[in-house]
Amino acid sequence: SQTIHQWPATLVQPVGSPLSLECTVEGTSNPNLYWYRQAAGRGLQLLFYSVGIGQISSEVPQNLSASRPQDRQFILSSKKLLLSDSGFYLCAWTHLPGQGGYEQYFGPGTRLTVT
Amino acid sequence: GIQVEQSPPDLILQEGANSTLRCNFSDSVNNLQWFHQNPWGQLINLFYIPSGTKQNGRLSATTVATERYSLLYISSSQTTDSGVYFCAVEPPSNDYKLSFGAGTTVTVRA
Numbered sequence: 001s002q003t004i005h006q007w008p009a010t011l012v013q014p015v016g017s018p019l020s021l022e023c024t025v026e027g028t029s030n031p032n033l034y035w036y037r038q039a040a041g042r043g044l045q046l047l048f049y050s051v052g053i054g055q056i057s058s059e060v061p062q063n064l065s066a067s068r069p070q071d072r073q074f075i076l077s078s079k080k081l082l083l084s085d086s087g088f089y090l091c092a093w094t095h096l097p098g099q100g101g102y103e104q105y106f107g108p109g110t111r112l113t114v115t
Numbered sequence: 116g117i118q119v120e121q122s123p124p125d126l127i128l129q130e131g132a133n134s135t136l137r138c139n140f141s142d143s144v145n146n147l148q149w150f151h152q153n154p155w156g157q158l159i160n161l162f163y164i165p166s167g168t169k170q171n172g173r174l175s176a177t178t179v180a181t182e183r184y185s186l187l188y189i190s191s192s193q194t195t196d197s198g199v200y201f202c203a204v205e206p207p208s209n210d211y212k213l214s215f216g217a218g219t220t221v222t223v224r225a
Binding site: 094 | 211
């Protein structure tokens with residue numbers, strides 16, 4: 001069966017510091033991968049998605065970037081954090097078209113507080 | 116982009132009560148999912164239901180794609196049903212990108 005991991009689970013970082021959040025998927029190959037952010041009391045906003053190694057699409061202009069160095073690894077980064085980057089960051093995956101169902105599955109999330 | 120509206124925004128239930136949550140969307144969809152976000156933030160998949168009706172225990176869902184809405188039914192609610200319920204849809208763009216509604220916060224009281 002497939003599992004998705006995120007770390008760290010929680011993070012407190014000062015304004016201006018760098019950020020690296022990691023997401024890995026086990027038990028599947030060539031997944032589509034996604035990064036979402038959820039502000040307190042709000043819905044989820046799609047930040048980035050990737051259909052393959054090195055292929056990243058950005059949904060909203062922002063202070064963040066994403067990379068996919070390996071098939072099942074997705075990384076969210078920032079060079080200098082802003083207060084507005086605080087939130088709950090969720091990674092998700094789906095099968096590629098024709099390789100399985102269309103459901104999107106989410107990781108446990110990383111709660112980021114920028115101080 | 117596609118608009119997703121969920122109602123009601125908040126729902127308070129007595130344990131054992133039944134309830135209906137609604138999701139309206141503004142365009143045709145390839146995918147519609149219902150999620151439950153538990154108090155720890157984990158999003159739990161409830162249903163993948165772009166059309167038709169499905170049931171899983173005390174939960175069931177119906178999507179009427181031609182009329183652009185979906186309903187989630189909770190029967191005999193329990194305190195563990197508390198949390199936020201999200202509807203998410205994917206327009207026919209072949210990108211598997213979900214657009215989320217704002218959610219319905221459900222509180223079940225013992």
